[in-house]
Amino acid sequence: MAQYAILIYDKELPGGVADMPQEILDGHMAVPEKIEKIGAKIVNAQATQPTSTATTIRKGGVITDGPFIESKEALAGFFVIEAENLDQAIAVGKCVPVMEGGIEVRPLIQE
Template identity: 45%
Template sequence: MAEYLVLIYENENDYKNAGPNVYTEVMEAHGRFSEKYGAELKGGNALHHADTATTIRGDVVTDGPFVESKEILGGYYVIEAADLDHALEIAKAVPARFGGVEVRPVMVFDGS
């Protein structure tokens, strides 16, 4: 089994403009996802809004995210899957109402 990072990118403004029930619906969808794939989930978290980000390039620190983008990294899951196809099957079920997800294998180092 290998580990994969599932990055959730969404448009934060869509949440701000949505009705009050949307956040509840999305959180319930994440709960259902966690229940269904609990055995494969190794961790995950939501992130605060992008306006709380701080970016460091070299020794320069700036407020906010570095990249201007419509979709912002809003959370992630670490999953364990047999292979990339299995990881993609799981990732397709990740709630991302206002965007999409990116799946990347986690590097394993042999310790040397």
């Protein structure tokens, strides 16, 4: 088994989770069960506050308001999962619902 980060990028809604369409919320609720069915394991799952709450420290120590990269789709949350291989990790990524963005699958460095 290897660990992967499943990074969720999506458009930001003015009211955050409260504005999310019901089917996306339902989709998220169903994720853990789907991951188990795939045979992978959730190590950690986190949702982030909107980018308006982010603070960035630039090279040299300058503090700025907002995310490191401004873009239409922002990091909305992430999972750390344990999976057999990339195909299984991709299967996990596919079961995470997104509105307009996408999912990035990154293998983690392991000893």
